[in-house]
Amino acid sequence: MDYKNIVLIQTLFSYRFFLFFSVFVFLFGLSIGSFINVLIYRLPRSLSIIYPSSTCPSCGARIKFYDNIPILSYVILLGKCRECGSRISPLYPVVEFLTGVLLYLLFLKYFYYSYFILHINEFNVGYFRDYIWEQLNYFFTFAFFIIIIISIAFIDSLRRIIPDTLNILLIISGFVANIFLLHKSIMFSLYGFLIPGLFFYFIAFFYETVKKKEGLGGGDIKLIAGIGSYLGLIGAIFTIFVGSIFALVGFMLFFVFRKLTNVEAVSYDFKIPFGPFLSLAAIYYIFYGHSLIKIYMNFLKLY
Numbered sequence: 001m002d003y004k005n006i007v008l009i010q011t012l013f014s015y016r017f018f019l020f021f022s023v024f025v026f027l028f029g030l031s032i033g034s035f036i037n038v039l040i041y042r043l044p045r046s047l048s049i050i051y052p053s054s055t056c057p058s059c060g061a062r063i064k065f066y067d068n069i070p071i072l073s074y075v076i077l078l079g080k081c082r083e084c085g086s087r088i089s090p091l092y093p094v095v096e097f098l099t100g101v102l103l104y105l106l107f108l109k110y111f112y113y114s115y116f117i118l119h120i121n122e123f124n125v126g127y128f129r130d131y132i133w134e135q136l137n138y139f140f141t142f143a144f145f146i147i148i149i150i151s152i153a154f155i156d157s158l159r160r161i162i163p164d165t166l167n168i169l170l171i172i173s174g175f176v177a178n179i180f181l182l183h184k185s186i187m188f189s190l191y192g193f194l195i196p197g198l199f200f201y202f203i204a205f206f207y208e209t210v211k212k213k214e215g216l217g218g219g220d221i222k223l224i225a226g227i228g229s230y231l232g233l234i235g236a237i238f239t240i241f242v243g244s245i246f247a248l249v250g251f252m253l254f255f256v257f258r259k260l261t262n263v264e265a266v267s268y269d270f271k272i273p274f275g276p277f278l279s280l281a282a283i284y285y286i287f288y289g290h291s292l293i294k295i296y297m298n299f300l301k302l303y
Contacts, residue, residue, distance in 0.1 A: 174229025192228030
């Protein structure tokens with residue numbers, strides 16, 4: 001092996017470079033979180049996500065680049081606009097930090113084993129080459145998935161809608177990533193797309209027929225279809241089941257909070273969007289789904 005390649009491999013798979021990649025991925029995640037904030041604000045308002053540059057929602061002043069550094073600028077400015085002094089929503093640094101953390105955790109999921117268990121070096125890198133590329137493809141696939149799903153979750157939480165742009169992007173990218181990056185059969189995405197999507201559609205149709213009002217929105221139907229296109233049928237079923245549990249807990253906490261605070265302004269017909277709970281469950285599946293399903297199947301074998 002060429003000396004330069006030996007040095008490159010020793011550097012790439014050193015603990016020092018692991019630390020470098022860790023910091024890089026987290027900072028990159030913060031930057032992506034800043035872009036997600038643009039999507040959250042502009043997509044529901046049918047505004048361009050490219051032009052104009054970021055402005056203060058209150059006074060309309062353009063935000064200079066040094067005031068647009070993720071989290072840091074918010075802390076330095078004490079959460080206020082430099083021009084008019086109006087408060088800036090703490091949601092901005094929350095989204096940035098959440099995105100950074102999730103992408104970093106995803107990096108750990110797919111590469112911690114490579115650095116600390118396999119001890120890849122210049123002598124065995126050929127043996128692990130396919131494994132490394134596979135991990136890289138999984139990382140890029142689910143990093144893109146997480147970026148879209150965070151955008152959907154926050155838009156649905158704040159505006160009670162899920163833009164078709166994001167849902168369509170989720171569906172298409174799910175098929176593309178599984179076929180071309182993860183090398184799975186088209187049926188993997190097709191089953192995940194069709195069956196949960198039709199299941200939600202018939203639930204929505206039945207509920208609207210009986211109750212004469214909307215239960216599940218069209219955005220939720222497309223969302224679970226998009227999640228299924230990424231995670232497959234098993235992943236979509238897991239998402240529906242766990243997402244329903246998360247939603248139930250959310251409803252219970254909401255009503256407990258309502259009772260304790262004596263907030264009567266919000267009626268019992270108040271709708272809590274389902275999209276954020278599905279999104280949370282889908283992300284949970286990426287990190288823990290296979291392990292939980294394996295534990296469940298082993299438990300069934302005992303009986």
